[in-house]
Amino acid sequence: MLAHTGPDVLVAYERSGGFAGIHQKVTVNMAGTALVNDEKVALGAEEMRGLKDALSRVVTTESSSEGCQVADHFTYTLTYRGHRATRCWLPSDWRGAVDRLEALTGR
Numbered sequence: 251m252l253a254h255t256g257p258d259v260l261v262a263y264e265r266s267g268g269f270a271g272i273h274q275k276v277t278v279n280m281a282g283t284a285l286v287n288d289e290k291v292a293l294g295a296e297e298m299r300g301l302k303d304a305l306s307r308v309v310t311t312e313s314s315s316e317g318c319q320v321a322d323h324f325t326y327t328l329t330y331r332g333h334r335a336t337r338c339w340l341p342s343d344w345r346g347a348v349d350r351l352e353a354l355t356g357r
Contacts (some may be wrong), residue, residue: 261305262329263351269322276351283331286354304346311335 258279266273277285282298284291293301308330317323317339327336328344340348 259355260330261301261347261351263348264327265324265348265352267322267324272346274352274355276354278351278354279280284354286357291354291357293354300351304350305330308347310337310341311341313337 256279258281260278260280262275262277264273264275275285275287278293278298278301281287282293282295284293307348308328311331311333313334313336313340317337318325325336325338325339326340326344326348328347329333329335330347337344
């Protein structure tokens with residue numbers, strides 16, 4: 251059973267907040283199966299390579315409350331390689347991975 255945490259998880263991502271109060275959760279395991287808001291989605295080999303490549307650029311691993319003082323902000327949480335960081339603005343090094351993870355929510 252695919253879970254949002256565990257040793258086989260490659261990455262976990264959450265985005266919440268905004269005017270509509272959304273909550274998105276995406277977890278991708280090492281085998282290329284994603285759990286997107288509790289629904290399974292299969293990633294192709296090229297998608298996995300692209301995601302891993304984008305994740306290799308992530309260097310921001312500390313949480314920050316900068317940007318949280320505005321109304322209706324989004325909160326982004328990325329868990330990767332043993333680090334879990336929450337931010338209210340999206341670090342530029344996260345952009346490639348987050349774009350790929352958020353694209354899975356539209357499938």
